Amino acid sequence: CSTTPDSQPTDTDSAHWSVSGKVGIWANGERETANFDWQNCAQRYRIRLSGPLGMGAAIIEGNDQEVSLQRGGEATVYADTPEELLAALGWIMPVSALRYWLHGDPDPRAPSRQLTSSNNYPSLEQHGWLVEYAAGDLLPTKVNMTHHSARLKWLLRDWQTFETCPLS
């Protein structure tokens, strides 16, 4: 798989954190809303996505080598990268970079451009995405991301950090 430039670990990498909320997805003419719960320990992550009413869960679990997707009643799907996995579902979600973007940071492993925007919240361009922060103080609570015609709207409700990794 592709070699990534050596990344300087940021606190996003080392800390154990979780965030839950809602994501609106506009991609190839489809419109979806999902509730999500994201748990992260360094390179390991577990993302639970459920329908707008909290049911019909899918679980994405992974680390830097492999990622898997579990959905009720279907065989688990594996892939090398989360992007490959989600592309199979027709979803466009830059998962690897997301864990930095949701924190308000660029992905340290790739070049990025940071822009100032009118609503005095920063925004950045990276991996072909425009990431605009629309609300939040220490950590973002609203983030809009666009990539060509795809759009992701994140509402981040419950940021938590942990001493020990919450992932069993």
Add this chain to the structure above:
Amino acid sequence: QAGSGGAEQLAGYLQSVQNLKAGFTQTVRDDRGEILEESRGSMTFKRPDKLRWEVAEPYRYQVITDGETLWRYDPDFEELVTEPFDRVSQTPIMILAASAEELTADYEVRLVAGTEVQRFSLKPRQANADFSELELNFKGEVLQSMLLRDKLGQTTLIELTDPRINAPTLPAELFVFRQNS
């Protein structure tokens, strides 16, 4: 057919509910019983297929149908999806509208417990149904809770708070989406 006795009995309970109004708390647990999601809201159902299902916390979402049109409104994203109503939607409460024939055709229904609380277990006959079992718990004629088990081993428990059945009148506009303010 196996379990058709249970279906008739359950249909009897369901038919006695002309309408139902209640608050609800929803708790989703993973296969180890750990809480994944807790939400609260309120609902009103009118037989056969009018429903208002509003999630209030921690996120907001509304599913409203008058039996012809289905509205799904996301106040957080100010987004409304309107489509023709078909009963197969993400709200298990719509089981309240099922007839004895539908219950028998679609589920294996068994009355599991019967003293203070009557518990019915419904197992879909179709393999590709998105849940493996639905439990309905009645106290007297009033539905108290529903438990849905999905194929990831996760359970969704919907407990009704202060359920009231068969109110003499219900305003029709309850079952039509209206953009307030």
